Amino acid sequence: MDVWEVLQSHPANKCEEYNQRGSFRKCSMIVSVVPCNCIDGFGPKDSDQWRKGDWFGGCSRKEALECGRNDSGDGFLAVEGVNLPDFASTVAAENIEECEGKCLTNCSCNAFAFVVGIRCMMWSGDLVDVEEFTEGGNTLYVRLAKSELGMSSILL
Template identity: 40%
Template sequence: MDRYTYGNDGFQLLVDNQADAVSFIYSFPNLSMFFTLSSQGIFEGRYRNKGKKNWDVNFQSLQTECDVYGLCGAFGNCNPKKNPICSCLRGFEPKNIEEWNSGNWTNGCVRKRLLQCEKMNQTGDKVENDGFLKLETMKLPVFAARSYVSIEKCRELCLNNCSCIAYAYDAGISCMTWTGSLIDIQKFSSEGGDLIFD
């Protein structure tokens, strides 16, 4: 382990090549704090009062396995209360069934059939519009496009755009729409938002 000490302010940086982690230690007169960032992206804070031998965990960036970004891949839904924790969204199936069944979900899921909008672009035939499914109390995917419109306009905006695959509306944020793949979706037991997808 390499140890780097900066100044007389009690701050130290430790690099542990064997554990593949970087740690920061800051010592107060009666309290020491220890922060670790692992190669898996887990950030953990620990503290120790003077006179104690053990480091107590103050906080951890990952509360469940579902907090690992993209664990279930594209169009995969993570639910820490289910076994297995990853499932494909309705209308989707695992991209690689062997990997999926072995517990490696990172390749995610693919659509079972084309959306009406995609069929119309391929054949030129006029078809009915696609509908939406609603998932409640969800951690919404990242990388949303935002528009400051009403919830009705938000739905219309997504429905009239062949590239739009999902939308959500929050009174504080307004309209969020997604194109491309939905990644890092998670089912919460409470709170979260409603994700409406095609």
């Protein structure tokens, strides 16, 4: 009688389950106690469910963006060492500064990244399946209102 041996199984961990943690959150296998956290500037949509370990509802902005108003003050928080969310639009830009400018002038742009070989990528919908890695990954620049950008935030 043959015995089957499992060589590989997918998803390999909870972070790899597609969109099982909701939007605007990041999943990390680095922190084993709480694998999901809202991205800075976002909070749980349903705090009661969140405390029970049900993160499916995801996160929402703490402060509304200022886009479209005079001198909006919106800026970006660098979320480093992550995989980039699905469903990006590629935009023609020669460098990260140009990519940032294009995102700032588009009120529906929630985040951008500038990746060697791909160049400028922008996200206008919810950010789903952002996974934090112990090493490697890319930097995702998440758009936040000026009031959410503290001194620890990395702005371009």
